[in-house]
Amino acid sequence: MNYPHAVIVEDNFHDIEMIKDALDNTGKNISTVVFRDGAEAMKYFFDPENKAQSQTHWLPMFILLDLKLPKINGLEVLKLLKSDKKTKCVPVVIFTSSNETRDRMESYELGANSYLVKPLDADVFYDYIKQIVNYWAVINTNAPHAGNI
Amino acid sequence: MTDSVSEKTGKSFFISLIILIAASILVVILGFLSFQSQKEYIKNSAKHQLTAIADLKVSEINNWQKERTGDASVIYFNRAFASNVSQYLDDPYSVTAKENILSLLTAIEKAYRYKNLLLLDRNRKVVLSLHKYDKAFSQNHSALIDEATQKKEIIFGDFHKDKEAGEVHLSIAIPVIISKSNNKTVIGCVMMIIDPHLHLYPMIKSWPVPSSSGETLLVHREGDDVVYLNVLRHLKNMPMEIKRSINESEMPAVMAVLGQRGVVEGTDYRHKKVLAAIQPVPGSPWFLVSKIDEDEVFAPVVTRFWVTLFFVVIIIATLGLIFAYIRRHQQANLSRRKLELEERERSLYARSLIEASLDPLVTINTGGKIMDVNKSTESVTGLSRDELIGSDFSSLFTEPKKAEEGYKLAFMDGIVRDYPLAIRNVAGQITEVLYNAAVYKDNSGAVQGVFAAARDVTELKRVQRELKAAHDDLEERVKYRTIELQKANEALEMEIRERKEVENLIILRTRLLEMTNKELESFSYSVSHDLRAPLRAIDGYSRMILRDHADTLSSETKRRFELIRSNTHVMGKLIDDLLSFSRLGRMEINMSRLDMEGLINDVWKELQIINPGGNYALIIKDIPESRGDRTLIKQVYSNLLSNAVKYTKFKNKAYIEAGGYTGGNENIYYIKDNGVGFDMSYYDKLFGVFQRLHSADDYEGTGVGLAIVQRIIQRHGGRVWAEGKVDDGATFYFSLQREE
Numbered sequence: 046m047n048y049p050h051a052v053i054v055e056d057n058f059h060d061i062e063m064i065k066d067a068l069d070n071t072g073k074n075i076s077t078v079v080f081r082d083g084a085e086a087m088k089y090f091f092d093p094e095n096k097a098q099s100q101t102h103w104l105p106m107f108i109l110l111d112l113k114l115p116k117i118n119g120l121e122v123l124k125l126l127k128s129d130k131k132t133k134c135v136p137v138v139i140f141t142s143s144n145e146t147r148d149r150m151e152s153y154e155l156g157a158n159s160y161l162v163k164p165l166d167a168d169v170f171y172d173y174i175k176q177i178v179n180y181w182a183v184i185n186t187n188a189p190h191a192g193n194i
Numbered sequence: 195m196t197d198s199v200s201e202k203t204g205k206s207f208f209i210s211l212i213i214l215i216a217a218s219i220l221v222v223i224l225g226f227l228s229f230q231s232q233k234e235y236i237k238n239s240a241k242h243q244l245t246a247i248a249d250l251k252v253s254e255i256n257n258w259q260k261e262r263t264g265d266a267s268v269i270y271f272n273r274a275f276a277s278n279v280s281q282y283l284d285d286p287y288s289v290t291a292k293e294n295i296l297s298l299l300t301a302i303e304k305a306y307r308y309k310n311l312l313l314l315d316r317n318r319k320v321v322l323s324l325h326k327y328d329k330a331f332s333q334n335h336s337a338l339i340d341e342a343t344q345k346k347e348i349i350f351g352d353f354h355k356d357k358e359a360g361e362v363h364l365s366i367a368i369p370v371i372i373s374k375s376n377n378k379t380v381i382g383c384v385m386m387i388i389d390p391h392l393h394l395y396p397m398i399k400s401w402p403v404p405s406s407s408g409e410t411l412l413v414h415r416e417g418d419d420v421v422y423l424n425v426l427r428h429l430k431n432m433p434m435e436i437k438r439s440i441n442e443s444e445m446p447a448v449m450a451v452l453g454q455r456g457v458v459e460g461t462d463y464r465h466k467k468v469l470a471a472i473q474p475v476p477g478s479p480w481f482l483v484s485k486i487d488e489d490e491v492f493a494p495v496v497t498r499f500w501v502t503l504f505f506v507v508i509i510i511a512t513l514g515l516i517f518a519y520i521r522r523h524q525q526a527n528l529s530r531r532k533l534e535l536e537e538r539e540r541s542l543y544a545r546s547l548i549e550a551s552l553d554p555l556v557t558i559n560t561g562g563k564i565m566d567v568n569k570s571t572e573s574v575t576g577l578s579r580d581e582l583i584g585s586d587f588s589s590l591f592t593e594p595k596k597a598e599e600g601y602k603l604a605f606m607d608g609i610v611r612d613y614p615l616a617i618r619n620v621a622g623q624i625t626e627v628l629y630n631a632a633v634y635k636d637n638s639g640a641v642q643g644v645f646a647a648a649r650d651v652t653e654l655k656r657v658q659r660e661l662k663a664a665h666d667d668l669e670e671r672v673k674y675r676t677i678e679l680q681k682a683n684e685a686l687e688m689e690i691r692e693r694k695e696v697e698n699l700i701i702l703r704t705r706l707l708e709m710t711n712k713e714l715e716s717f718s719y720s721v722s723h724d725l726r727a728p729l730r731a732i733d734g735y736s737r738m739i740l741r742d743h744a745d746t747l748s749s750e751t752k753r754r755f756e757l758i759r760s761n762t763h764v765m766g767k768l769i770d771d772l773l774s775f776s777r778l779g780r781m782e783i784n785m786s787r788l789d790m791e792g793l794i795n796d797v798w799k800e801l802q803i804i805n806p807g808g809n810y811a812l813i814i815k816d817i818p819e820s821r822g823d824r825t826l827i828k829q830v831y832s833n834l835l836s837n838a839v840k841y842t843k844f845k846n847k848a849y850i851e852a853g854g855y856t857g858g859n860e861n862i863y864y865i866k867d868n869g870v871g872f873d874m875s876y877y878d879k880l881f882g883v884f885q886r887l888h889s890a891d892d893y894e895g896t897g898v899g900l901a902i903v904q905r906i907i908q909r910h911g912g913r914v915w916a917e918g919k920v921d922d923g924a925t926f927y928f929s930l931q932r933e934e
Contacts, residue, residue, distance in 0.1 A: 059731035066738060113723075142723045142730075144773075165730050165766035167737035167759070 050076040051182070052105040054086045054122060055140075056114055060163065064109060064140075067174035073182060078105065083117025086110075087125060090132050104135050107158075107181040112141040112148055120151055127156035136181045140173075207521065214517045218510045225506040232502075233495045237469070240491040241457040244471035247402060248484040251410050252473045254397055259350060259477065262388065265302055266348045266368045269384050272298065279370045280381050282322075283315055292322070299324055299384070309363055310387040313370075314339065316380070328356055335365055335385060342367035343380045352414065352479060353390065353423045355434050362423075362433045364388040390424070390433070398424050398482075407468075407487035414479045415440070415451040422447070423480065428464055438463060446470035450481035459488070554617070554627070554648040557634070558587045558601055565643060574650065576620035587646075592616040592624065604631040604644045617648070626652045711779070722773035726766060733762040768884070771898035775883060778905045783823045787933075790817045790863065793824070794852050797831040805839060809846070815853030818861045820930045826906045827930075833899040834865040834926050840893050841869035841924070859932050860912065866925040872918040880916055903928070 051068065055061050061079055068075050080086040089095055097103045108126070112119035119139065126132045136158040141148065144162045152160050159177070164170050269275055275298055282291035299311040303324055313322040318332040318339050328334070334354065342349040351365035366386040371378050388394070401408040409427040413420050422436040429436060440448050444460045450472040462468045462485055470485035548555055554571035556564055567582045575582065575590055587601060588594035597615055604610040613629040631646035736759045740752060747755070791814055798812050812835075820827075835850065842848035845868060854863040872880065872887045879885040881904040886897040904914045907928045918924035 057727055057731075059727070059734065063731070063734040063738075066734075142726055163726075163730060165726055165733060166763060167730070167733040170730065170734060171737070 050078055050105050051178075052086070052089070052108045053077055053079045054083065054108065054114065054119070055079065055111045056081050057111070060111075063167070063170060064174060067171045068178065070171060071175050071178045073178055075106070075178060075182060082115040083119065083122045084115075086122055087117060090126065091129070104132065107136040107138055107177065109138050109140045109177070110157075112139060112143055112152070120148075120155060123152060123155045123157055138177055138181070206524065210517055210521060214513055217513050221506050221509045221513075225502045229495075229499055229502045232498045233492070236495050236498075237491065240469055240486065241471070243403070244469060244484045244486060245457060247408070247410065248471035248473040248482055250402065251398060251484060252475055252482050255394075255412075255475050255480075255482070256477070258394060258397065261306070262366060262386070263348055263350065265306055265308075266366050266384075266386060268302060269298065269368045269370075270348050273373075276370050276372055276381070279313065280372055282313075283382060286321070295322060296324075302386070307389075307392055308386050309389040309392075310385075312385045312387070314383045314385065316382060318383070321382070330357065331385075335367070338365055338367045339383050339385070342369045342383055345369075346371055346378060346380060350478070353434060360432070362390060364390055364394070395425050395433070399427070405486060405490060407490045409485055411447055411483040411485065412475070413447045413450060413481050413483065420445070420447045420451050422463070426463070436463060446472060446483050446485055447481075450474075450483050462487075551647070553650065556587065556646045556648075557643050558646060559643045560605065560641070562587050562598060562601060571648075574617055574619065574625050574648075576623075590617055592618050600629055601631060601644050601646065604633060604646070605641065608633050614651075615648070624652075625650055626655060714776075722769045722776070725769050729762045729765050729769075733759050736762075768896050771896045772883075775898050775902055775905065778826075778902060778909070781826070783826065783909060785821050786824055788820045788822050788824060788827055790820055790854060793828055794831055794835070797828060797835055800832070801835055801839060804836075810839060810842070810848045810850060813849070813851045815851060817852065817854040817863065818856055819933075820861050820863075821933050822910050822930055823906075826909070830903050830906050830928065831865075833903050837899055837926075838865055838867040838869060838924075840895065841871075841888070842867050843869075845869060856932065857929075860929040861932055862927055862929045864925050864927045866923065868923040871920050871922045871924045872916075873920050874918060877916070881914065900926075 053061060053064055055064065065077055065079075068077060078089070080089065089097065110119050110122060114122070119141065123137055123139070126135065126137060133156070137156070138159040138161060139152045139157045140161050140163060142163045143149075149160050158181075161173055161177070164173065275295065278291040278294040281288050282295055285291070295313060299313070299322070302308065303311050310323060310325045310327060312320050312324070312327060312331070314332060315321050318336060320327060320331060332339070334356070335351070338349055338351040346369050348369075349367045351367060353362055353364055355362050364387075366388070368384040368386065369380045370382040370384060372381050373379075398410050398412055401410070407427075410424075411426070412423040414423060415421075416437070418440050419437040420440060421434055422438075423433060425433050426436060438445060438447060440451060442448050443452070445462060446458050446460045446468065447463070449458055449460065449470075455472050455474070457469065457471050459467070459469055462470075467488040468485045469488055469491055470483050473482045473484075474480070475482055548568045551568060552570055554574045555568045556571055557566045559565050564582050564585055564587050567579055571582065572579055577585075586594075588597040591597040593615065600610060600613045600615065603613075610629065610631045613631070615627055615629055617625045617627055619625070627648035628651050629646055629648050631644050633641045634643060634645050636642050736755050740747070740755050744752075794812075794814055794817075802810075831852075835852075838850045839848070842850065847868075849868045851866040852864070853866075854861055856862075870888070876887050879887065881900045882897075883901040884897045885901075886895070900914075903926075907914045907930070911931050912929040914926070914928045916924060916926045
């Protein structure tokens with residue numbers, strides 16, 4: 046697995062395509078790990094069988110988390126991530142189509158580091174991803190070492 | 195009637211009472227006057243008596259004085275005695291002269307029991323004395339002796355009290371004169387000493403009539419004092435020991451020495467009220483006061499008072515008794531009259547009751563003859579009262595025998611009830627009756643006759659028949675009605691059932707509606723979200739193609755890709771508007787006071803940030819405050835103002851006016867512009883969702899703005915409407931409930 050990397054939890058195939066394209070476009074050479082539902086993501090972070098956990102840099106720079114997910118929804122995933130001391134320092138960016146105030150409030154209450162509504166305009170979409178990478182992957186360099194704290 | 199009687203009784207009682215009281219007052223006044231005159235009479239007679247006594251006493255004293263002066267004259271005019279005295283004074287040892295002198299003096303002493311007689315020489319020295327005498331005698335009597343010597347007359351001395359013996363006496367000084375050729379020379383003086391206790395005091399003390407307090411005083415003035423000269427009746431002191439100041443002017447004694455005369459009222463030395471007569475004693479410094487206690491004087495008056503009072507009481511009591519008797523008599527008369535009146539009224543009342551009775555009433559004697567009837571009997575039989583009385587009772591009926599049995603039954607049993615008979619009147623008309631009869635007795639209990647009352651049952655029977663018919667009819671009708679009612683009930687029950695079904699249906703529909711509403715909301719919500727995803731993908735892929743193949747694509751293809759992208763954006767906007775519109779249905783409304791002018795200004799500022807550099811003028815007219823959800827009403831103004839801006843953008847001079855006014859129980863607000871306006875014939879499409887009256891090419895927008903406005907205002911309980919004309923501007927109105 047290449048490092049540094051980002052974890053994307055997203056069920057919409059087209060969105061995954063666009064996010065990956067946008068990340069590539071940043072020129073920061075960021076590899077991605079994608080999970081199509083909450084359960085898969087949970088397995089990655091909390092299943093002791095997961096061999097990746099033995100690697101030094103197995104925790105991502107940031108997690109892009111959709112809220113409408115099959116099996117375990119995004120808020121549930123967020124809650125688990127933020128209540129475990131291994132994972133709670135990993136920045137979680139909620140990237141969703143929901144503009145509901147309730148979702149926004151709940152996400153921040155559970156410890157989300159950012160909440161972004163997926164824009165319809167592709168230009169704005171690419172801009173958002175660029176900014177996320179700039180902020181969490183470049184400016185915030187502490188993130189990769191969070192697992193060792 | 196009884197009222198007026200009692201009124202009269204009350205009135206006469208009142209008058210009688212007044213007369214009684216007046217008579218009593220008169221009696222009391224007369225009694226008082228008679229008492230007063232009696233009192234005055236007694237007082238006057240007491241005064242007369244006192245005056246008479248005083249006069250008597252004074253004349254007695256005068257007589258006594260004259261007698262004493264007469265005694266003195268025997269010596270005074272006796273020349274032989276004078277020569278004897280002269281001889282004896284010249285030669286005290288002349289026995290003859292001495293004996294002659296002594297024999298005369300002793301004779302005088304014996305004749306009127308003088309206390310002492312003394313001879314004094316020219317130098318006032320006692321040369322002879324019949325009894326022992328006081329050493330200071332000459333000195334004590336010097337004034338009297340000198341007066342007698344000087345005046346050469348007999349001088350009657352005043353009461354005198356010996357200093358040593360303390361005895362009171364009176365003295366008479368007689369000058370002894372020798373006449374030699376018209377030259378009279380006093381050679382000595384004879385003193386006659388009188389003991390007042392012997393004659394004078396008893397004489398003064400004696401009262402001509404029996405009295406418990408009558409007393410005569412003899413007083414003279416000594417400086418500022420009044421001295422009582424005689425023995426007082428009510429004090430044990432010796433004479434001349436009692437003195438009173440002349441300041442005690444209420445005392446008759448003081449009045450006397452101060453010159454008052456006649457009868458006076460005052461208080462005596464014991465401070466008791468007295469009546470007194472004052473008289474001066476002529477030829478002396480004495481005053482005589484005859485006095486008597488008022489108590490004694492008025493003792494008969496008091497008796498008279500009680501006697502008068504007794505008579506007054508007796509007279510009043512007699513009057514009272516007479517009054518009471520008369521009254522009782524009157525009342526007895528009145529109550530008798532009243533009773534009689536009442537009795538008459540009662541009997542009249544009873545008679546009128548009988549006459550007023552609609553039932554024929556008859557009294558029958560033991561022989562079955564009618565004795566008395568009432569009017570009703572006359573009318574039912576057609577016979578007059580005179581014709582009826584004395585006739586056979588049974589002859590009035592269709593069945594005389596049965597009638598006879600009836601009244602005989604009454605005589606036998608004392609009472610008969612509801613005995614059916616039929617009366618036939620003179621015209622042959624039949625009246626069915628029920629007879630009730632009872633015997634009546636006199637005071638001794640002997641049966642006098644039967645009192646019979648007939649009840650006309652002709653009408654009753656007719657009514658009974660009619661009633662039965664009516665009853666039968668009614669039963670028929672009830673039967674019919676019951677059937678009708680049953681039918682109506684069934685119909686009603688059916689209706690109730692139907693209604694219940696309708697109600698259930700309504701409840702069901704309401705629930706369905708609620709569910710549908712909820713579903714609709716979640717539907718529009720998820721639709722909005724799920725619709726966006728493919729659009730995002732279309733836009734994203736178009737962008738990727740344009741970016742990745744920029745050099746190979748023809749400009750026409752590029753333009754078409756751009757069109758795809760802009761259409762996805764329009765679609766996105768439509769979805770956004772749909773979303774916000776559907777969200778309005780779910781939002782809670784938070785009411786607060788709204789400053790509409792401030793709110794409009796805020797919205798206007800935001801609009802100018804979004805659309806800078808327009809040639810717009812907003813004029814805010816008078817606008818009332820309101821209550822509403824601040825965010826939503828702001829949304830309303832935002833939509834309306836941005837519409838106004840939008841539809842005036844081709845005008846040279848855009849004019850937008852905002853204002854409001856109060857109408858009834860609501861406030862009405864408006865936004866007016868001079869923009870393109872609209873055709874009123876499409877008015878019904880104005881507030882519809884995604885309904886547009888203008889081309890999207892000229893005026894951007896999805897057609898949700900006014901729908902949102904309407905929905906917000908409706909949720910506030912208000913109304914929305916508009917006026918417009920093509921190319922002549924539009925005015926949008928909305929109303930909000932007024933604050934209560």
